[in-house]
Amino acid sequence: LCKGPVLWEGWLKLVVDGVYPSLFPFACKGFADPYRVLFVGGIVVSLVKPLGAHVATYPFLRCRRIGLLTAVWTLQFAVIIALAFLSSGHALSPHGWLLVALAGSGGCWAGYTHAMLFVELGLTCSEARLPPAARTACYRWAGQSTQAGALTGTIVAFVLVNFSGLFSY
Numbered sequence: 001l002c003k004g005p006v007l008w009e010g011w012l013k014l015v016v017d018g019v020y021p022s023l024f025p026f027a028c029k030g031f032a033d034p035y036r037v038l039f040v041g042g043i044v045v046s047l048v049k050p051l052g053a054h055v056a057t058y059p060f061l062r063c064r065r066i067g068l069l070t071a072v073w074t075l076q077f078a079v080i081i082a083l084a085f086l087s088s089g090h091a092l093s094p095h096g097w098l099l100v101a102l103a104g105s106g107g108c109w110a111g112y113t114h115a116m117l118f119v120e121l122g123l124t125c126s127e128a129r130l131p132p133a134a135r136t137a138c139y140r141w142a143g144q145s146t147q148a149g150a151l152t153g154t155i156v157a158f159v160l161v162n163f164s165g166l167f168s169y
Contacts, residue, residue: 064123
């Protein structure tokens with residue numbers, strides 16, 4: 001019953017907290033001032049993720065279409081990761097603010113989706129009238145999925161950056 005939100009949570013953490021932070025510096029590499037793009041992009045993402053999560057606390061702003069939300073931020077982070085693989089010489093090279101805007105927008109959607117996953121988990125458990133032990137199990141699995149996703153993403157990024165030969169500074 002709670003399998004869907006638990007799996008989406010693992011995917012979210014794999015991409016947003018595992019792979020993206022390690023590859024974002026390489027996406028910034030092709031810009032005229034890569035350090036400024038990295039600095040401002042990191043600050044923007046750090047500010048908008050909690051803002052996106054806060055928006056999910058308002059019932060009239062909730063979207064229970066987790067798959068659609070996940071597709072939106074996955075696409076945004078896929079573009080950033082693709083720019084990391086291209087490193088220098090990509091089409092956005094003269095426009096560092098576009099990468100910052102893309103990272104900020106993706107971070108906001110990821111924060112919103114993260115909060116909505118737990119709202120959805122709670123609503124699903126309530127609508128199904130699960131006993132307290134089953135609800136606890138759902139939340140426990142969601143927490144384990146969070147940790148497993150972030151760990152897996154970090155390991156993937158570590159191997160890509162350090163051993164694949166695809167990235168160099």
